[in-house]
Amino acid sequence: MYFGGVDIGSGYCKCVILEKEEIVAKSIAPVEGNPQLISRRIITEILASLKITEKQVKKFVSTGRNRKKFPFKNEEKTEIMCIAKGAYKLIPSVRTIVDVGALTNKIIKINSEGRVMDYIVNDKCASGSGMFLELVAKALETDISDLGNKAASSDNPISITNQCSIFGESEVIYLVNEGKNESDIAAGVCNSIGGQIFSLLRRINMEEDILLVGGVAKNIQIQRNLEERLNLTLKTLPLDPFYVAAYGAVLYAAEMQEGGSR
Amino acid sequence: MNYYTGIDIGSLTGKIVILNNKNEILAQKVIHVKKLPLYTVNALMEDALPRVGLNDVSEITYCIGTGYGRRKIPLANETISEITCHGTGAHHILPSVRTVIDIGGQDCKVIRLDTQGNLRNFIMNEKCAAGTGRYLEIMAETLGLSLDELGTLSLKAKNPFALASKCSIYARQEVMQLISDGVKKPALAAAINKAMAERVVNLAEKIGLEPDIAISGGVAKNMGVVSNMGRMIGIKFKQFSVDPQIIGALGAALIAQKVYLKKVGSEN
Numbered sequence: 001m002y003f004g005g006v007d008i009g010s011g012y013c014k015c016v017i018l019e020k021e022e023i024v025a026k027s028i029a030p031v032e033g034n035p036q037l038i039s040r041r042i043i044t045e046i047l048a049s050l051k052i053t054e055k056q057v058k059k060f061v062s063t064g065r066n067r068k069k070f071p072f073k074n075e076e077k078t079e080i081m082c083i084a085k086g087a088y089k090l091i092p093s094v095r096t097i098v099d100v101g102a103l104t105n106k107i108i109k110i111n112s113e114g115r116v117m118d119y120i121v122n123d124k125c126a127s128g129s130g131m132f133l134e135l136v137a138k139a140l141e142t143d144i145s146d147l148g149n150k151a152a153s154s155d156n157p158i159s160i161t162n163q164c165s166i167f168g169e170s171e172v173i174y175l176v177n178e179g180k181n182e183s184d185i186a187a188g189v190c191n192s193i194g195g196q197i198f199s200l201l202r203r204i205n206m207e208e209d210i211l212l213v214g215g216v217a218k219n220i221q222i223q224r225n226l227e228e229r230l231n232l233t234l235k236t237l238p239l240d241p242f243y244v245a246a247y248g249a250v251l252y253a254a255e256m257q258e259g260g261s262r
Numbered sequence: 263m264n265y266y267t268g269i270d271i272g273s274l275t276g277k278i279v280i281l282n283n284k285n286e287i288l289a290q291k292v293i294h295v296k297k298l299p300l301y302t303v304n305a306l307m308e309d310a311l312p313r314v315g316l317n318d319v320s321e322i323t324y325c326i327g328t329g330y331g332r333r334k335i336p337l338a339n340e341t342i343s344e345i346t347c348h349g350t351g352a353h354h355i356l357p358s359v360r361t362v363i364d365i366g367g368q369d370c371k372v373i374r375l376d377t378q379g380n381l382r383n384f385i386m387n388e389k390c391a392a393g394t395g396r397y398l399e400i401m402a403e404t405l406g407l408s409l410d411e412l413g414t415l416s417l418k419a420k421n422p423f424a425l426a427s428k429c430s431i432y433a434r435q436e437v438m439q440l441i442s443d444g445v446k447k448p449a450l451a452a453a454i455n456k457a458m459a460e461r462v463v464n465l466a467e468k469i470g471l472e473p474d475i476a477i478s479g480g481v482a483k484n485m486g487v488v489s490n491m492g493r494m495i496g497i498k499f500k501q502f503s504v505d506p507q508i509i510g511a512l513g514a515a516l517i518a519q520k521v522y523l524k525k526v527g528s529e530n
Contacts, residue, residue, distance in 0.1 A: 010435050032438075033435070033438030033439060033441065033442055034438075034442045035439075036442075037442075066439075103431065103432060103435065124428065124429060124432075125390070125428075125429045125432075126429050126430075126431035126432060129431075131431050162389075163389065164389060164390050164391050164430075165431055166391035166396055166397075166400065166430050166431065167368060167388075167389075167390075167391055167396075170273060170368065170396075177297045177298055178298065
């Protein structure tokens with residue numbers, strides 16, 4: 001019996017397929033302004049790779065900002081619920097989850113049973129979000145996945161003064177044109193994002209353990225910077241941090257089936 | 263003959279104005295910025311100097327630099343803030359103006375002037391790209407239009423709808439979605455210009471708007487934004503008789519003359 005969890009964010013579409021409580025397939029693709037098309041493609045491809053049909057997936061649960069665009073029959077859950085569900089299942093000691101997405105940063109507090117107790121969302125402004133990192137990667141002509149390593153090798157981070165991602169991008173281009181060291185620029189950018197996550201965290205009564213999820217969690221320099229600011233070690237996930245919400249969604253799908261349809 | 267020069271190095275464009283003793287504009291030029299402010303200055307000089315019959319920058323009588331890149335203009339005798347330069351330039355062309363709304367590439371300023379053209383108060387957004395020229399640039403790019411087309415095309419849509427996002431990056435995402443939903447470009451252009459106008463008017467209303475009001479900067483040429491702003495404020499804007507993009511450089515050149523004459527006067 002298969003279940004599907006799909007997280008259609010503003011940057012990427014992530015999909016997880018579960019069979020007997022095990023992840024049997026997962027896939028990710030950039031949304032590129034067309035969540036319907038991309039989520040349809042990603043599901044079609046993942047089903048083909050498993051050699052199963054859509055009918056064999058008992059239930060899909062969708063989440064993410066663009067979940068309404070999911071073209072298959074499904075149930076919807078909010079990202080807050082799915083992130084909490086996925087993170088708690090992966091690391092039950094987690095109490096505070098930081099999700100850094102393409103556009104939105106979220107802090108979610110859960111209790112010892114995994115229930116959401118509180119959350120804050122920055123969904124008005126893309127400052128400190130994954131999109132900033134993407135713009136910078138483009139300006140530095142680096143792959144976004146290399147940006148963290150590049151930054152981590154810097155001894156002399158250049159501080160980035162603009163919070164706005166667009167102005168920050170211009171600032172980075174200017175620094176490049178001035179001939180500044182690219183690792184130092186990358187480090188400054190990562191530290192700036194770390195700072196913005198930190199100030200969001202300070203608005204909530206955070207509790208350990210703390211976990212970073214979402215695509216940006218893969219960036220080692222942001223991780224380190226946040227650890228320095230918090231003076232603690234962040235938890236490490238046994239799953240690619242991109243998939244936490246999709247994993248939570250698929251857990252909901254399986255649960256719904258067990259408890260009879262809802 | 264004296265040559266008073268104002269150079270305004272903004273984040274998106276560089277501007278130069280050269281005036282003679284009678285405050286007549288001998289040369290003016292607006293160009294897109296180069297990689298570094300210094301290159302922009304050199305390109306402006308290469309264009310302007312031959313047109314006033316000069317061979318070398320040393321023949322310029324006095325030069326004032328302004329704008330975001332003003333500290334990177336080697337030939338400037340001194341630098342002055344854009345706020346002062348825009349106020350001076352606007353008052354010179356339109357003495358009745360009490361409020362100047364300058365929409366630049368990476369900021370937006372609202373400047374209040376007294377009857378003498380002195381600065382009374384100002385407010386500035388340089389923190390957020392929404393409500394600056396950069397927002398329009400990003401949106402034009404997303405729609406595959408030039409900045410001019412973004413302005414003219416929007417006039418074809420009668421009742422612009424409201425975009426849900428303020429942030430430039432969110433709005434880009436929203437517009438991309440609307441394009442894939444089949445919304446037509448004129449309607450999107452109109453919604454973008456309306457959102458832009460709202461941001462600027464919100465800022466302006468924080469310090470109050472006293473007529474006459476004029477708009478300077480590149481965005482003054484976008485009729486979609488200007489007409490929306492006029493409707494929101496309920497006023498008809500005064501029009502500059504010169505290119506609204508050179509107001510800051512003009513102000514700088516006027517101040518260059520004033521400062522130079524004062525210096526010469528005190529030396530004699």
